[in-house]
Amino acid sequence: MFFVVIPTTDAQTPAPGVIAFTNARVIDGTGGPAIEQATIIVRNGKIDAVGPSASVTAPAGAMVVNLSGKTVMPGLINSHAHIDPDLSVKQPPNRDEMIQRLKTYATYGVTSVMTLGFETYDEADGFYLRDMQRLNIGPIVTDAPRLYASGRPILFRPGPTGNETPDDARIDVQRHVPLRADYIKLHLDGVPADLKPDVIAAAIDEAHKHGMQTAIHIVYLRDAKLAIERGVDVIAHSVRDMDIDAATIAEMKRRNVALIPTLVRDRSVFIYENLPDFFKDPFFLRGLPVYKHEVDLLSDPARQQRMRTDAATQDSKRQLAQGIKNLKMLSDAGIAIAMGSDSSSIPDRNLGRWAGYNEHIELELMVSAGLTPMQALTAATSTAARVMKIDGVGTLQAGKWADLVVLNANPLTDIKNTRQIDSVYIGGRKVNMAAAGGTN
């Protein structure tokens, strides 16, 4: 077989030349205090130097961008994203809509996305787009986040795509090797037939054998424990049925298992029982070219009424509260928390998971759980990069890509200020905010 070597560090076309961003408050993503009156020097898309203007000065000939009064932070990394097209609106080809979803993320300051699971109908398109981006070819080399991808989830449920034996699971994971999946997504539905410890263990072991990490969809503590004990790397949703016990927290710590809470995912299950106020928020409306169809469906009073009486929908309120409680416990215990929203997952089935907008709601929910704004921002930047193995981004430090969000207000005083976006840069290149307006 013939393999093309695809450089993963050069995922976006960097801006040529030298740029000096001056007079900004810089939140560098490490969790350290903000630097006031700072200068960031960017050379060919990468950060050369960051520091107080007294010690870092713009070299002669640099393009100077004066950010007086602004706050700069690393671009958001969504550790649990999706980009699946809405088949109820448009039949394949899928790529245009996937591109539009990516570009929408970028207009909201999300500069890297890890898609945790494609669908059968779009997996090939997803990997194609990722590979084209890394080869620096095609429509998502600018104005789109860096795209990282896992393939179809590894399922354990009975059925044609489920895995019944350890060998089945190994073969399913091996399928991802030639695709060069950036992560392996496992999916436990919570039904008793799913709980096959040796099959789950084989999937995780096979992934690790090929140098790939694993993230698992769970709802219940029992399932999380099973996966943690079998070596899973990331729990991709909150535990939503009960408090996480001390022994499980200790085991997560010992094994270095991270959590992606996806609180906004649970909120999205019930919030549309009424017409939400944010449907009129200009920041939300920025994504309308992608959101429109779902907004129309969710604005139907009959649908809202059904949600008010649907038991599963209502139970999601309890699940969200439980997830919030568990997030705070895990954060306090020092477990790595990576921000992820589960946005854009199968839009014709899971309505209202807005690519771009919901990452900001997730940050707000993380703060409502008791995390500080700095902890939430760190989860969405450096910790997300570390947990999801996304190199070269996540902090504003020398040697990293200049993926940054310029804000008109300070998110450390109010996390909602992440929505005060002035501009977004990926690899030092300013994102064209109209780029996502496109094809619908």
Ligand SMILES: [Zn+2]
């Ligand atoms: Zn998901």
